[in-house]
Amino acid sequence: xxxxxxxxxxxxxxxxxxxxxxxxxxxxxxxxxxxxxxxxxxxxxxxxxxxxxxxxxxxxxxxxxxxxxxxxxxxxxxxxxxxxxxxxxxxxxxxxxxxxxxxxxxxxxxxxxxxxxxxxxxxxxxxxxxxxxxxxxxxxxxxxxxxxxxxxxxxxxxxxxxxxxxxxxxxxxxxxxxxxxxxxxxxxxxxxxxxxxxxxxxxxxxxxxxxxxxxxxxxxxxxxxxxxxxxxxxxxxxxxxxxxxxxxxxxxxxxxxxxxxxxxxxxxxxxxxxxxxxxxxxxxxxxxxxxxxxxxxxxxxxxxxxxxxxxxxxxxxxxxxxxxxxxxxxxxxxxxxxxxxxxxxxxxxxxxxxxxxxxxxxxxxxxxxxxxxxxxxxxxxxxxxxxxxxxxxxxxxxx
Ligand code: NDP
Ligand code: PMR
Numbered sequence: 104x105x106x107x108x109x110x111x112x113x114x115x116x117x118x119x120x121x122x123x124x125x126x127x128x129x130x131x132x133x134x135x136x137x138x139x140x141x142x143x144x145x146x147x148x149x150x151x152x153x154x155x156x157x158x159x160x161x162x163x164x165x166x167x168x169x170x171x172x173x174x175x176x177x178x179x180x181x182x183x184x185x186x187x188x189x190x191x192x193x194x195x196x197x198x199x200x201x202x203x204x205x206x207x208x209x210x211x212x213x214x215x216x217x218x219x220x221x222x223x224x225x226x227x228x229x230x231x232x233x234x235x236x237x238x239x240x241x242x243x244x245x246x247x248x249x250x251x252x253x254x255x256x257x258x259x260x261x262x263x264x265x266x267x268x269x270x271x272x273x274x275x276x277x278x279x280x281x282x283x284x285x286x287x288x289x290x291x292x293x294x295x296x297x298x299x300x301x302x303x304x305x306x307x308x309x310x311x312x313x314x315x316x317x318x319x320x321x322x323x324x325x326x327x328x329x330x331x332x333x334x335x336x337x338x339x340x341x342x343x344x345x346x347x348x349x350x351x352x353x354x355x356x357x358x359x360x361x362x363x364x365x366x367x368x369x370x371x372x373x374x375x376x377x378x379x380x381x382x383x384x385x386x387x388x389x390x391x392x393x394x395x396x397x398x399x400x401x402x403x404x405x406x407x408x409x410x411x412x413x414x415x416x417x418x419x420x421x422x423x424x425x426x427x428x429x430x431x432x433x434x435x436x437x438x439x440x441x442x443x444x445x446x447x448x449x450x451x452x453x454x455x456x457x458x459x460x461x462x463x464x465x466x467x468x469x470x471x472x473x474x475x476x477x478x479x480x481x482x483x484x485x486x487x488x489x490x491x492x493x494x495x496x497x498x499x500x501x502x
Contacts, residue, residue, distance in 0.1 A: 196275025200414030204446020248302030279373035299380035332381030392462035409440030
């Protein structure tokens, strides 16, 4: 299926390969198209070709579909508990985009107290105010996922706060599509995988006991994934594709000195590092499910919220990309979703009584109904999930 997808991809993709072999062209690419030569006309023709192919149904076999329905956790079950208190949810990266929209949606429901776990306290405070969150519905706590000390400090501070932990949402992420050289976390891990995967892995592991102790009727650990890490989709076949290989770079610590900064041991590529980190996120969720669901009753879930083309995730992309990406997603792929709607989707995964099934990767169809989606072969590889877990444990000093 991946091959089928690759064959159908717009001509832009072969151009991208040329760009990758040139040393300094990364910052002049748009949607995988070199701007230096055929620039906008190439992009527009690729985009139009994609539109024609999508509307002709050519890619219908690439779109993953529902595999089963979920068991229902009825409202009555929750409401039946007379003592049901406000839920307590930690959301990482709640200072913008999806995290902020989710925080707003949950806070507005009146049923949740949101702990906004953010690296920039002032930005988070302004963001909460700007979307009209009432003070009593949120607390901001400092967390920099690119520093393991900060993760440990956050966990200590949270434990000392005396609040219960009912749901943890691992949402924060960095994406560095134009970086020519890798940058690193405080402990020297390549920044995208270090932040998006390793920081969240440590956080989740250290907070698992807190969640176990919660008396809330539905405890959940949610790790945000993405379509672009899944090579069983058209979006996942846009180069550079996610591929963890045999994990030799991860095993070496991703430090870019005596080992590669990339998980598969290859040359640094910021876009690939991000997609690889999303594969780790989705594998980690499933490994959590296998190791802990039965004993703890915690629901482990991941999701693709839709293409939220306007968020800060694309802040490091070139201005022309940021200008054209939202209309491309709105009118051509039709995969666009607003920050507000994406926030409602993630809020559903946090609190909807019907989404309690564990080990699921949620997506939404055109009518905004949730369904269990299929992950790519790599993103559902049981052996790879175990290896990513074990190697990550070693890097973080957890084993
Ligand atoms: P944003 O850039 O708007 O949000 C990312 C958040 O992560 C920001 O609040 C940012 O903080 C925070 N963050 C980054 N680095 C750190 C760090 N070291 N420590 C703590 N927080 C950090 O992007 P999105 O809202 O789009 O992304 C949210 C999630 O959604 C990500 O997991 C992304 O992979 C996923 N996603 C996004 C899609 C999209 O189309 N946008 C599609 C599929 C998935 P600050 O505000 O300080 O920069
Ligand atoms: Mg993609 C149905 C088609 C589809 C969808 C749903 C997405 C989502 N994208 C699709 C198709 C295409 N994209 C096609 C045909 C192209 C080539 C013209 C294309 C290009 C493209 C680029 C260059 N797309 C991108 C980029 C990015 O830099 C974004 C990215 O990969 O960030 C990691 C991106 C995305 N496309 C998406 C989504 C959801 C993203 C962003 C995010 C993510 O995974 O977080």
